[in-house]
Amino acid sequence: MKFAVLVFPGSNCDIDCFKAVEETIGEPVDYVWHTATDLSAYDCILVPGGFSYGDYLRCGAISQFAPVMAEVAKAAEQGKYILGICNGFQILTEARLLPGALLRNGSMKFRCHDVVLTVTNNKTPFTLDYAEGEEIIIPIAHGEGNYYCDEATLEQMKANDQIVFQYGDNPNGSLHDIAGISNERGNVVGMMPHPERAVNELLGSTDGKKMFTSILKAWRDQHDAANTR
Amino acid sequence: MIKATVYVTIKESVLDPQGATVQGALHSLGFNEVESVRIGKYMEIELDTDNRAEAEERLKVMCEKLLANTVVENYRFELEG
Numbered sequence: 001m002k003f004a005v006l007v008f009p010g011s012n013c014d015i016d017c018f019k020a021v022e023e024t025i026g027e028p029v030d031y032v033w034h035t036a037t038d039l040s041a042y043d044c045i046l047v048p049g050g051f052s053y054g055d056y057l058r059c060g061a062i063s064q065f066a067p068v069m070a071e072v073a074k075a076a077e078q079g080k081y082i083l084g085i086c087n088g089f090q091i092l093t094e095a096r097l098l099p100g101a102l103l104r105n106g107s108m109k110f111r112c113h114d115v116v117l118t119v120t121n122n123k124t125p126f127t128l129d130y131a132e133g134e135e136i137i138i139p140i141a142h143g144e145g146n147y148y149c150d151e152a153t154l155e156q157m158k159a160n161d162q163i164v165f166q167y168g169d170n171p172n173g174s175l176h177d178i179a180g181i182s183n184e185r186g187n188v189v190g191m192m193p194h195p196e197r198a199v200n201e202l203l204g205s206t207d208g209k210k211m212f213t214s215i216l217k218a219w220r221d222q223h224d225a226a227n228t229r
Numbered sequence: 230m231i232k233a234t235v236y237v238t239i240k241e242s243v244l245d246p247q248g249a250t251v252q253g254a255l256h257s258l259g260f261n262e263v264e265s266v267r268i269g270k271y272m273e274i275e276l277d278t279d280n281r282a283e284a285e286e287r288l289k290v291m292c293e294k295l296l297a298n299t300v301v302e303n304y305r306f307e308l309e310g
Contacts (some may be wrong), residue, residue: 058298065295094298101300104246148243148301173246 001219003029004042006072006088008052008063013085013196017048020196024212034066044081044215045072047088049141049194059102059144060090069095081125081215082188086142089180089190098183098190099157100149106173110143114204116168117179117193121161124182125218126189129210136207138193140171145192147174147181160184165191231276231284235306237297238269272296284308 005017014031021029032039034052039045053062063069069091076082076097084092092098105111114137119130130136149157154176157163165180172192180191195208239245248266255263274291276284288306297304 057295061295061298093300099300101298103243103301106244106246108246108250146244146246150242150300173244 001025001027001043001216002041003027003044003046004032004039005029005046005048006034006068007031007048008034008050008066008091010052010054011048011050011087013049013087013194016194016196017046017085020199020208020212021046024199024209025216027216032068034063034068036068037071039068039071039075042075042080043219044083045075046196047072047082047084047091048196049086049088052087052091055087055144058090058094059087060092060094063087063091064095073097076183076188079185079187081218083126083211083215084188084190085194085196086140086145086192089192090144092188092190097188098181099153099162100147100175100181102144102192103146103148103173104144105142105146105171110141111145111171112139112141113171114139115171115179115193117165118168119164120166121164121182123161124164124186124189124214126182126211126214127164128214128217130214135168136198136210137205138195138198138208139204140193142172142192145174146172147176147178147192149175157181162186164189165193230310231278231281232309233274233276233284233288233306234309235272235274235288235292235296235304236269237272237292237302237304239267240301240303243301269302281308 119134122132166177195211198205198208247268252266292304
């Protein structure tokens with residue numbers, strides 16, 4: 001299974017994502033620059049955190065038009081696995097690959113600490129290895145992680161099981177305590193917390209590991225099914 | 230040359246933590262008559278065209294595509310020149 005970690009000017013969690021893939025599942029992983037125009041070699045695309053394009057105008061507003069994003073949209077269409085973390089989540093909402101938007105934290109503060117998350121949906125390719133309702137500890141680090149969508153969209157997401165993670169103690173004012181969501185099909189997930197920063201005891205938590213093992217398992221299941229057909 | 234002024238504002242239904250904080254600061258300065266504050270963006274854009282209709286058309290696309298996130302923001306613009 002081949003991973004791409006996208007790199008925009010201003011990304012700063014790209015190395016963490018790369019190392020997390022190496023350390024948790026040891027599958028091949030490449031850095032892919034924002035100007036790339038072909039992602040066909042990759043099975044999973046990680047859109048990392050940071051401050052792409054300086055967060056100018058709005059977080060993710062400018063990145064959504066980077067050349068590589070047309071390829072990300074194509075990959076999403078093909079059903080490939082796409083995970084946006086923090087700024088990556090903001091980029092995916094700006095690109096309309098995920099519903100809603102991320103607003104300034106209710107407290108106006110940049111929040112940087114561990115949070116307790118509930119795995120609300122363990123049926124996505126990114127959360128298979130967690131138990132439903134499992135509580136995990138993952139760090140957050142953001143100033144604009146206050147998830148918002150209109151009421152109709154929220155109802156639709158609830159009905160489709162698109163709410164993937166919820167905060168125990170809401171750190172930013174997010175609607176419905178939402179920390180992470182998926183698209184309708186479930187192959188695109190965005191989340192504000194950083195699972196790539198919770199993959200080793202030295203980092204304070206290993207609860208993020210299962211996200212990476214889940215993706216690999218989902219990919220293997222899909223491929224085994226294809227091979228025995 | 231046409232000069233466009235674009236205003237991007239947060240939708241009524243969406244909370245504006247920045248505005249609420251500034252409102253609190255104004256209150257603590259004694260401006261108790263302040264009932265609400267909403268903070269938005271103001272942009273000045275110079276366009277190398279004299280065709281007003283076309284400028285309007287293209288500005289609308291700029292707003293929809295990039296300048297505003299219509300999930301949470303409204304926009305309006307004025308043209309001069």
